[in-house]
Amino acid sequence: xxxxxxxxxxxxxxxxxxxxxxxxxxxxxxxxxxxxxxxxxxxxxxxxxxxxxxxxxxxxxxxxxxxxxxxxxxxxxxxxxxxxxxxxxxxxxxxxxxxxxxxxxxxxxxxxxxxxxxxxxxxxxxxxxxxxxxxxxxxxxxxxxxxxxxxxxxxxxxxxxxxxxxxxxxxxxxxxxxxxxxxxxxxxxxxxxxxxxxxxxxxxxxxxxxxxxxxxxxxxxxxxxxxxxxxxxxxxxxxxxxxxxxxxxxxxxxxxxxxxxxxxxxxxxxxxxxxxxxxxxxxxxxxx
Ligand code: R5P
Numbered sequence: 182x183x184x185x186x187x188x189x190x191x192x193x194x195x196x197x198x199x200x201x202x203x204x205x206x207x208x209x210x211x212x213x214x215x216x217x218x219x220x221x222x223x224x225x226x227x228x229x230x231x232x233x234x235x236x237x238x239x240x241x242x243x244x245x246x247x248x249x250x251x252x253x254x255x256x257x258x259x260x261x262x263x264x265x266x267x268x269x270x271x272x273x274x275x276x277x278x279x280x281x282x283x284x285x286x287x288x289x290x291x292x293x294x295x296x297x298x299x300x301x302x303x304x305x306x307x308x309x310x311x312x313x314x315x316x317x318x319x320x321x322x323x324x325x326x327x328x329x330x331x332x333x334x335x336x337x338x339x340x341x342x343x344x345x346x347x348x349x350x351x352x353x354x355x356x357x358x359x360x361x362x363x364x365x366x367x368x369x370x371x372x373x374x375x376x377x378x379x380x381x382x383x384x385x386x387x388x389x390x391x392x393x394x395x396x397x398x399x400x401x402x403x404x405x406x407x408x409x410x411x412x413x414x415x416x417x418x419x420x421x422x423x424x425x426x427x428x429x430x431x432x433x434x435x436x437x438x439x440x441x442x443x444x445x446x447x448x449x450x451x452x453x454x455x456x457x458x459x460x461x462x463x464x465x466x467x468x469x
């Protein structure tokens with residue numbers, strides 16, 4: 182088995198190559214003068230199992246994913262395992278208003294074309310995986326256990342999810358950190374701000390970590406940390422799988438938190454832990 186990296190996640194691909202003891206496939210990616218992508222795979226992949234590591238956000242990265250996966254198949258790869266660290270359009274996971282695009286499903290239907298298996302990381306809704314049918318397998322792996330071990334070393338004593346839907350993330354993180362957990366109830370007001378239903382939490386004097394799959398504008402974490410500070414939390418950290426940080430999200434959060442951390446599914450200055458081990462575990466299961 183070997184690894185082909187796109188341009189979205191070089192650090193994760195390198196980590197994966199170390200964890201799996203797999204070499205990188207040599208490739209060239211450049212731009213034509215009109216801005217279109219040029220791709221060439223520079224060595225034979227015939228008869229080999231190839232792990233393609235490439236996110237599908239922003240849009241340009243989806244084109245790269247399609248060209249990389251289809252070229253692998255054209256060159257006779259035995260199997261192509263698509264690792265999509267951050268899956269673009271994951272949050273448009275249904276039709277909210279009549280006439281809208283069901284974008285998460287549409288993207289899967291196209292991305293799967295030249296894959297045998299797909300592995301996503303903390304996909305916003307697990308149900309999106311069904312849109313990858315009829316691949317041999319479609320999996321959603323989680324970095325929450327990795328986050329749990331990371332925050333345990335920081336002395337975190339309580340884990341909180343900012344909404345009920347994310348309680349699974351808090352449970353998994355707290356399990357690895359060996360501490361208690363709870364959730365808040367969130368109502369979204371607009372793209373940048375949310376409301377939290379007041380709730381008494383067991384956090385006085387404690388170091389608390391808020392966990393979520395994605396941090397975008399930071400509005401969700403901002404409100405949750407206000408509530409935690411108001412109830413006497415000693416330290417407040419925030420961790421997520423995907424540090425998207427749109428619209429100045431990081432600048433809003435860093436001054437009010439004791440630490441802001443994300444994984445390498447979207448490489449950014451807060452990337453502090455890797456999705457490589459959970460992804461590698463799934464790859465081994467596929468290939469055994
Ligand atoms: C939404 O359901 C997600 O799990 C995150 O809570 C959301 O994407 C965070 O967005 P923001 O940082 O803009 O509040």
